[in-house]
Amino acid sequence: MTKYLLFVFSLLSLGLNAQTATTGVVTGVATDAQGKPIPFASVLIMETRQGTVTDDQGKFKISDIKPGTYQIQFSAIGFVANQQQVTVLVNQTTQVQFEVKPNVKELQVVTVTAQKRSEDLQKIPGALASIGPKKIQNLQISNINEIGRISPNFKSYDDGAGLFPMLASRGVFTIDDTPVVGVYIDGIPLFNTMSFPASLTDVERIEVLRGPQGTIYGRNTLAGAINIITKRPNNQIKGFVSAGYGNLDRFTLEGGIGLPLVKDKLFARISGRYDTRGGYIENTFLQTNDLLARRMGSGNFKLMFYPNENWEVTLAGGLEYRENKAYALLGGFGANGQQLDSLKQNQPYKLSYNTQGNYYTLSSNNALRVSYTTPQFTLTSVSSYQLTDIDRTDEFDFTQFDISSLKPSFRKLNTFSEELRISSNNSNSRFQWLAGVFGYLVKRNETQNIESGADNAFSAPDPITAAQYPYITIDKNEIEQRGFSVFANLTYGLTDRLSIIGGLRYEIESNNTSVDKSFSRNGDPTYSFPALGLIPDQFSETTTFGAFSPKVGLSYQMTPEVMTYANVARGYRPGGINPFTTNADAVVFDPEFSWNYEVGIKTTLLNKRIRTNLTGFYIDYEGQQLFTIIDIATFNFGRDNIGRSISYGVELETEWIVASGLTATLNVGYLETEITDFKVIGFAGEVDNKGNRQAYSPQWNGNLGLNYQKKVGQINLGVTVDYQYQTAMYFDPENTLEQEAYGLLNSRLTIGYRGVSLAFWAQNLTDEIYFSYGYGVSGGGLFASYGLPRTLGTTLTLKF
Structure with a gap:
């Protein structure tokens, strides 16, 4: 029996040896020109379709290959496909070395x-x-x-x-x-x-x-x-002209040109734009459909002068005029979220007003920038002047009833600012620094003429009868804000990789507000505010606020492609004065502060073809200034400070050259917020918003974009698709007005030949109906505005 078993095992062994002896093995490694391994690449024997994938060291192994001569193909995203001929021998291992070249460009340094x-x-x-x-x-x-x-x-x-x-x-x-x-x-x-x-x-x-x-x-x-x-001008003459047309009667005309006036010394650039769009909201009461129509025109210039290699002088200015048919807010005082959502679902892009609002805005921004540069430092002065002039009429109760409307009123802003700063220039030094001073003056004049009609329920001056209407509340105010700050930001390299960051700003602002209030009814003498126990007809208020804004952090350059960091910074916004209130206790509101804790990692990987940044943060927000009811007895609105809120989340940003001509971007944000202390007195009594989410805070948000460029002969083709998405969010601190989750799909197809291109574009391609804006006056009312419906168009551009 023993001899028989030995005979059987011998036959099996001979059979196995015979089987093993009929195949061979191919192993190898795949690297780029610098010798860096290429992981997750495909290696395939073309004749037998046997294959594998390289490991994280770029190595691979294919077994059980019959003897013979084969073509082995290497392929990986971002690299040129490569084939090699190999001969497989019985019971032997054949070594293969793939050294491949990238077939895509690197991401450019930003x-x-x-x-x-x-x-x-x-x-x-x-x-x-x-x-x-x-x-x-x-x-x-x-x-x-x-x-x-x-x-x-x-x-x-x-x-x-x-x-x-x-x-x-x-x-x-x-x-x-x-x-x-x-x-x-x-x-x-x-x-x-x-x-x-x-x-x-x-x-x-x-x-x-x-x-x-x-x-x-x-x-x-x-x-x-x-x-x-x-854009900046230089020694080359460069410019462009473009014209576009789309639905909603959208028309754009834009152009710009830069050129040298004196070679290497003096350069100029001018640009301009005209943009008009029809409305898309119907007013069923006035039987119009042009709400939210817009028209604007702008012009800009820039002069740049280089007296010598150290000095640079830039003079820039711009003028813009715009007209808007607005507002088009759905809702009103006493409205609730369910009512607004029902109107959006069943009667979109419709509302009913008895007053047509119009805004006319003229603005000008001008600046002089002078810098002096040496190998050690750059000294820079930036002086600016801005003017904004607004004339407007508007609907105030957002209904078809004659309750409240804004008659011709105006607002004018004059702003002056000056910054003087000095910064280090030696990039090889461990110590990098920036320091400066900043000052500003803001002058604001405003007149509001608010008419209370026969349907108004809040006209409290004396016993009301229909015959006493209309009357106008005239609010005039002059506000002057002066501010000064000193700041510094420092970075010191503790080692070649580890750096410490420190910054500090101290800012002080004074606010001087003068108010003149009166009533006017059918030409009668004005009423007296003091007789009503309210703020006098004329009063002045002055406040001064100051605060430190520090920042500290660490950064660590793990490799040339990977950096990590951690920061702590304090945010600050000064308090101010409510110019339209009639309650003396609610005139002044306080500053708001936040502490922001942030950690992050920045990477550029896969031979500079993918850039990925990941950030985490936590914010403690105290004294948030919120527009709300500040006195229910007098129905006054203004800015008030809520107690406290927190927010925290994570952010991912990725850009990837997928293949030659194809680039993908992905941005994802996760956000949690909570109001931890905020109470307000509304029409129905005290409202406690503790535990609610902050407004304008979707839990998830992000966008995915794809861009493909291809040259076919002399023709350049380009396609861009961009999808934005966000989960549900609220527009008010009471969390009653909700915009459910939605996404917007945009696209653009461009065909170019030399300096001429024709683009076909679409926004909100799926025609999503959504609220783009809204707010809730806690305890007082809800308001929302529709976002743009689907828009389609084409743009012709000439570059030279």
Whole structure:
């Protein structure tokens, strides 16, 4: 029996040996020209279709290959496909070495001036996004309201009138005219949302900074900043002209040219834009359909003078005029979220007003910038003057009833500012520094003529009869704000990789407000406010607020491609005066503060073909200034301070060259917010908003973009698709007015030949019906404005 078993095992062994002896093995490694391994690449034997994938060291192994001569193909995203001929021998291992070349371009280094010096975006220890002129065009960004699509947890909302672009970052927002996200054009601060441009013309770059930026930028940057840089002229004559047309009678005409006046010394650039669009909201009461129609025209110039290699002098200016048919707010005092949502679903783009609102705005921004540069430092002076003049009429009760409306009224803003700063220039030094002083003067004059009609229920001066109407409340105010700050920002390299960051700004602002209030009824003498126990007809109030805005942080350059950082920064926005209240106890509101804690990692991987940045943050927000009812007895509205709120979240930003000509971008934001202390007195008594989410704070938001460029002979083809998405959010602190989750799909197809291109574009391609803007006066009312429906059009551009 034993001999029999030995005989059987011998036969099996011979069989196995015979099987093993009939095949061979191929192993190898795949690297780029620098010897770096290429992971997750496909390796395939063309004749047998046997294959595998390289590991994280770029190595691979294919077994059980019959003897013979084969073609082995290597392929990986971003690399040129490569084939080699190999001969497989019985019971032997064949070695293969693939050295392959990339077939796509590298992501270009993005140079930004977010910290008032030129730097690589990936080397800045903070949350920052930047896009250049091609992306601005492909993403169809033509105004500030559209900037929100380029950065996670950063949103911009159109109020419908084009008057108050509303910017929100990480759960921090405001609906008044003093922004929490500062806007700067070529370094010039725009203090008031009414001074924001209606369109962006001749722009070279847009930078979006998230988190407090008070150390470097100062006023109105509690939640972030937008830095807009326009194109500069040089020794070449370069320009463009474009014209576009779309539905809603949209027509645009834009152009710009830069040229040398004196070679190497004096250069000039001029640009202009005209943009008009019809309305898309029907007023069923007045039987019109032009609500939210817009028209604007602007012109800009820039002169740049270089006396010698050290000096640079830039004189720039712009003028813009715009007309808006607005507002078109759905809702009113006493409205609830269910009513507004029902109207949106069943009767979209319709409302019923008895007054047509019109806004006419003229604004001018002018600046003189002088810089002196040496190898050690740069000294820069930036002087600016801004004028904004607004004439308007408006609906105030947002109903068809004759309750309240704004008769011809005006507002004028004059702003002067000066910044003097000095910064280091030696990039090889461990010690980098920036220091300066900043001062400003804002003068504001405003007259509001508010007519109370026969249907008004809040005309309290004396016993009311229909015959006593209408009467007009005349509010006049003059506000003067003066501010001064000193600041410094320092970076010191403790080692070649580890750096410490420190910054500090002290800012002080005084506010002097003079108010003149009166009643006018059918030409009768004015009523007396003192007799009603309210603020006197004429009064003045002065406040002074000051605060420190510190920032500390660490950055660690793990490798040339990977950097980590951690920051702590304090945000600040000064208090002020409510000029329209009649309650003396509610005239002054206090400053608001935030502490922002942030950690992040920035990477550039896969041979510089993918850029991925990840950020986490936590914000403790105290004393938030919110537009609300400040005195229910007199039905007065203004800014008041809520107790406290918190927000925290994560942000992902990715750009990837997928293949030759194809680039993908992905931005994702996750945001949690909670109001921890906020009570207000409404019509139904005290309202406690504790535990609610902050307004304008969707839990998830983001966008996915694809851009493909292909040259076919002399023809350049380009396709861009961009999808924006956000989950549900509220417009009010009571969490009663909700905008459900929605997404907007935009696209652009461009056909170019030499300097001429024709683009076909679409926005909101799926025709989503949604509220783009809204607000709730806690305990008082809800209001919302519709976003743009589907728009389609074409644009012809000539570049020279």
